[in-house]
Amino acid sequence: MSSSRSRICLGLSPLLFVLLMCAVSEAKTTESDALRVGLHNLIVSVTKGEQADAHSEWQAVVDSAKVSDLLVILGAMGRPNELVEPFEGPESLGPLAENWIRAAVDTIAEREIENNGNLPTKDLENFVLDASHSPRARRIAYEWLVKVDHSAPERLLPQMFDDESLELRYDALAALLAEAKEATDDNTKIEKYQRALKSARDNEQLRECAEALKELGETPNMAKQVGFLTDWKVVGPFDNTDRKGFNTIHLDVTKIDFDAEYEGKHGSVKWKESVAEQEDLEKLGTVDLNEALVEEKSVLAYATTTFVSTVDQEVECRWESKEATKLWVNGEEVAVKNVYHSGGGFDQYIVSCRLNKGPNQIVIKVCQNEQTQPWTRPWDFRLRVTDELGGAIQQAK
Amino acid sequence: MQLHIMFRYSLLLVVLLGMGDMAAGDWPMFRGPGGRSVGGDDDLPQEWSISEGTNVAWTADLPGRGVSGPIVVDGKVFVTASSGPQRDRLHVLAFNSETGKQLWHRQFWATGKSMCHETSANAAPTPASDGERIFAFYSSNDLIALDLDGNLQWIRGLELDYPGAGNALGMSSSPVVVGDVVVVQSEAQGNSFVAAIDRATGETLWDLKRPEASNWCSPIAVDAEYTIDKQPAVILQSGEGIGLHRADNGETLLQIATECESIPSLTFDKYLYAPSNGIQVYDILSAGLEDKDKPVWQESKLQPGSPSPVVVDDQIFVINRSGVLTCGSTASKEVKWKVRLGGRFWATPVLVGKHLYCINADGKSFVVSLNEDGSKGEIVGENEFGEEILGSPAVADDGLFVRSHAHLWKIAK
Numbered sequence: 001m002s003s004s005r006s007r008i009c010l011g012l013s014p015l016l017f018v019l020l021m022c023a024v025s026e027a028k029t030t031e032s033d034a035l036r037v038g039l040h041n042l043i044v045s046v047t048k049g050e051q052a053d054a055h056s057e058w059q060a061v062v063d064s065a066k067v068s069d070l071l072v073i074l075g076a077m078g079r080p081n082e083l084v085e086p087f088e089g090p091e092s093l094g095p096l097a098e099n100w101i102r103a104a105v106d107t108i109a110e111r112e113i114e115n116n117g118n119l120p121t122k123d124l125e126n127f128v129l130d131a132s133h134s135p136r137a138r139r140i141a142y143e144w145l146v147k148v149d150h151s152a153p154e155r156l157l158p159q160m161f162d163d164e165s166l167e168l169r170y171d172a173l174a175a176l177l178a179e180a181k182e183a184t185d186d187n188t189k190i191e192k193y194q195r196a197l198k199s200a201r202d203n204e205q206l207r208e209c210a211e212a213l214k215e216l217g218e219t220p221n222m223a224k225q226v227g228f229l230t231d232w233k234v235v236g237p238f239d240n241t242d243r244k245g246f247n248t249i250h251l252d253v254t255k256i257d258f259d260a261e262y263e264g265k266h267g268s269v270k271w272k273e274s275v276a277e278q279e280d281l282e283k284l285g286t287v288d289l290n291e292a293l294v295e296e297k298s299v300l301a302y303a304t305t306t307f308v309s310t311v312d313q314e315v316e317c318r319w320e321s322k323e324a325t326k327l328w329v330n331g332e333e334v335a336v337k338n339v340y341h342s343g344g345g346f347d348q349y350i351v352s353c354r355l356n357k358g359p360n361q362i363v364i365k366v367c368q369n370e371q372t373q374p375w376t377r378p379w380d381f382r383l384r385v386t387d388e389l390g391g392a393i394q395q396a397k
Numbered sequence: 398m399q400l401h402i403m404f405r406y407s408l409l410l411v412v413l414l415g416m417g418d419m420a421a422g423d424w425p426m427f428r429g430p431g432g433r434s435v436g437g438d439d440d441l442p443q444e445w446s447i448s449e450g451t452n453v454a455w456t457a458d459l460p461g462r463g464v465s466g467p468i469v470v471d472g473k474v475f476v477t478a479s480s481g482p483q484r485d486r487l488h489v490l491a492f493n494s495e496t497g498k499q500l501w502h503r504q505f506w507a508t509g510k511s512m513c514h515e516t517s518a519n520a521a522p523t524p525a526s527d528g529e530r531i532f533a534f535y536s537s538n539d540l541i542a543l544d545l546d547g548n549l550q551w552i553r554g555l556e557l558d559y560p561g562a563g564n565a566l567g568m569s570s571s572p573v574v575v576g577d578v579v580v581v582q583s584e585a586q587g588n589s590f591v592a593a594i595d596r597a598t599g600e601t602l603w604d605l606k607r608p609e610a611s612n613w614c615s616p617i618a619v620d621a622e623y624t625i626d627k628q629p630a631v632i633l634q635s636g637e638g639i640g641l642h643r644a645d646n647g648e649t650l651l652q653i654a655t656e657c658e659s660i661p662s663l664t665f666d667k668y669l670y671a672p673s674n675g676i677q678v679y680d681i682l683s684a685g686l687e688d689k690d691k692p693v694w695q696e697s698k699l700q701p702g703s704p705s706p707v708v709v710d711d712q713i714f715v716i717n718r719s720g721v722l723t724c725g726s727t728a729s730k731e732v733k734w735k736v737r738l739g740g741r742f743w744a745t746p747v748l749v750g751k752h753l754y755c756i757n758a759d760g761k762s763f764v765v766s767l768n769e770d771g772s773k774g775e776i777v778g779e780n781e782f783g784e785e786i787l788g789s790p791a792v793a794d795d796g797l798f799v800r801s802h803a804h805l806w807k808i809a810k
Contacts, residue, residue: 051551051599058549095508096554099541103503103549110501110547136506170482202482339586342611343565345512 035061035069036083039076039101043089046097054100062104067112070105071123074141077101078134098136109144121149128156128168135165142168161199166389173200177208190216197225201390203346207281223278227384227392228285229305229362230276233258236293236301239265240367245300246324246338253363254331256304265299274303276382285382289366295379300367307362307385308396309355315393317362320348321381324367329353330360340369341376347390355385358396424469424791424798427523427571428745432617433666434707436749436792442810443752443764443778454796454807455497460488462518462802464569464743469494469793470526471545476805477533479519485511487519489533489543494794497807501547509537509556513567516787518802521569522615523789525579527596532579536568540581542599551599555581558601561588564611575618576629576644578602584612584635591616591633593647603647608637614662618644634663639671641681653679653690661701661715661745666708668693668727672701676713678727694730699723704745704789707753712771714753716742722755722765724774736774738763743787747797752777754797760786762799782806 038061045054065073077098081087093101109119124145128138145152153175160172173196180192190213197209197220210222223230238250251262258271274292277283289301309315317327317334322344327335335351368379385393428434445452461480468475472495478488485507491500511519513536522534530550533541538559542550556562564585572581578593589607594600614634619641621629629644634657641651657663658672669679675697681689699706702718711728720739725732740757747754753765753774764778784801791798796809 055550062548095506096552096557099505099508099552100549102505106503107501107547107549166483167481204482339564342586343512343514343567345565348512348565 031064032069032072033084035065035072036076038064039073040080040083040087040089042100042104043076043080043083043093043097046100047090047094058100058104062107065104065108067108067116067120070108070120070144071127071141073101073105073108074127074137075133077137077140078132093134098134102136102140105140105144113147119144119148121145121152125149125152125156129159131164135163135168139165139167161195164389166201169199170202170205173202173205177205180212186216190218194218194220210281221278222281223276223285224394225392226284227386227394228276229307229383229385230278230285232274232276232287232303232305233271234274234287234289234292234301234303235262235264235269235271236289237265237269237296237299238262238301239298240300240369241298243298243324243340243367243369246326246365246367250300251302253302253328253333256361256363265296271304283382285384286380287382289368289379289381290377295377297368297372298370299379300365301379302363302365303381304361304363307355307360309357309360309393310396312357313355313393314352315355316350316352316386316388316390317383318347318350318386318390319364319381319383320344320346321364321366322376322378323369323381325349325381326365327351328361328363330356340367341371341373352388422793423471423526423528424467424793425528426468426525426573427466427615428662428664428705428789429747429792431666432573432615432662433664433709434705434745434747434789435709436747439749439792439795439797440810441749441752441754441792441795441797442808443766445780445808447780447782447806452808452810454809457492457497457499457805459490459800459803459805460502461486462520463800464518464521464787465571465800466523466744466789467791467798467800467805468524468526468531469791469798470528470531472794473500473545474791474798474805474807475524475526475531475533476800477520477522477524477535478802479507479511479535483511484513484519485537487533487535487537487539487541489524489531489541489547491531491545491547492805494796494807497805503541503543503547503549505539505541505552507535507537507539508554509535509539510563510565511537512565517567517569519567521567522571525572525574527574527579530596532572532574532596534570534572534581536563538562538568538581538583540572540579540594542579542596550597553594553599553601555583555590555592559583559588559590559592562590563587566611569613571615573616573618573631575616575631576621578644580616580618580631580644582607582612582614582616582633584608584610586610591642591647593631593644602645605633605642605647607633608635610636610659612636612659614657614659617663617665619665632663632665632669634671635659639663639669639679651681651689658701660703662705664706664708664713667711668708670706670708670713672706675699676701676706676715676725678713694727696725696730696732698732699725702741703743707746707748709748712767714746714748716746716755720757722746722753722763722774724767724771726771733771734774736765736776738765738776745789747790747792749792749797754790754792756782756786756790756799758785758787760784760801 042057157172163169442452461478538555540553570582592604617632619630638654661672676699677692678694701715756762760782766777796807
């Protein structure tokens, strides 16, 4: 309380003072309640796809919110059900609702900086460091904190190597990699690169670690580190003329019989072993079907491997292929990607699936089409099993 | 060439859209008013120097990559960008056109595929405006509407509605405002669509299933004033042909079956100029019903690379994959002249007065002077931006607005 305000209070009777304080408190409570109700209504409107209502609620929140409300708004991203009771929205926000809230925070914070030149740095920092909040909300708080406190990255990032916000983790590891690069002795370099490798989820950062460690005489098992499955059996080629093979059933994926023979494009075909690339970082984890089977157009193949899970668990299968693919886990079709030669990249496709404790059969069908341009030559895939943040899930020994 | 025509209306008269809510001199969309890449009476310099600041009114920093071009509305320049290791951070920024001061910056997370070819960016489509709102569209099929002060109006994550849309190369079709809707076109193997979204409410008014093949071309608006039923319409281009559709319900008014290119977009100015086996020119205004789908001129020597054709009066300008600028005349149905510029071009050039401003991917610009009778083009200015430039420039407020991945410049006297 300011000194002038204290003097005024001292001149009031105790009863009047208590009543006045109650009124101020009630007004604050009412404002806070209105904000919470507004956020709740915004989330409900977005969830229902009611754009016009969402805009009205959003504008009301933005127009009325003070800078001190930023943390309430950010907090709603991770704990929407704490806004009001009863809460009628979803337990967790979808990406659209997150974007609406992000836009509100950015608008309010931008206005505050324009008008007053600052933000509540301590509150923002505490919010960033509280891992119980939504990773995206913490990232927003971090970005606004950094705008007004340029020393924040140096202070906070060393605590974020394993952060659930992959954006915060990326920045933290980028700083660590920069330190590793600048280190003058090899032991320090190795230590920092190995630390970064342990937590990295971004493909470029993983490669940077692997290449640097290789130069330093280290030989990390990158395929295992990243989670690429390397021991496969493949069978083919089957006919994919006019791309008709994509939906043709050639074998029973619910019951793989490694002794069976199948009618391929040019005669009988049998399962054979194929090991994925483990040295070339560019092609890490890749099963090259041109090499394993035959380089030909309008063909398809099946590949399978067994993943031995330590427990029953939800995982993500992440794979890349520039050719059309279908994926089955334990006989259940979990993904259909009927796309040929339209680009690709690390973790091009991601699908959630359930693994049982013990052996799990993963089958992928990879279809090559008729195109003859040089960039359509590859007929390959690579696949890894990860948690939801992209960390490798290791198999039972 | 096999041609097929479907004509639901007895007569069609179309002229380029003159957007009702837009102020004269604004540059509200990809390729400017009407999508012709033709500026007004702006007095632009022919020489400038980025390093020395000569004829550079201002320079602003940008937070991420962008193949999109800037647009200019009501004294503000709007730019999109994308950033992050996953290319999933979407940016919309507004700058004061006169001073270059950043007015606001909004950020969002992509809800669809953010993967794209290393040349491109998630922020590949150029935004569009109806004079009240900015419609920012991205390769990830996120469509975001903001008012000119940066207040969020609505958001659509169209890949949530059209699962499997887009691809890992990246999309780049720019939205267009026509009638009461903003039309977006997203075509790739998988789930191709065109959707018309109510520009005020963000609701989908209609959509169309589209060919499942990669297509980066942008739709074109057609003004209601010039259609026979007084309804605004939109022209869509794909490898299967050209379609004219009512903006209010998507009904097909005209279909021309011809195999169009998938990167350069068609241009309309009295005639319809379609990138197809060079350039095919259709007279859909005055030709008889039986002849609207028959090209009045086909010229294989006018082969556009990535930039779209620029058309003014009866002249057409295209830049091919080798960086050669070629001028053709629809009146005489002949190629008039060629000038070798050099380099690979992504940005569509802009015509301002008698000067064509062409910027190649290496950031080298060429100012080509056109003589009065159209018989000759001559390079009169060469300038270096020193950075990769893939987005098409804008012309407004007596300036040329050019963006790289890192900077936005206003080139002005």
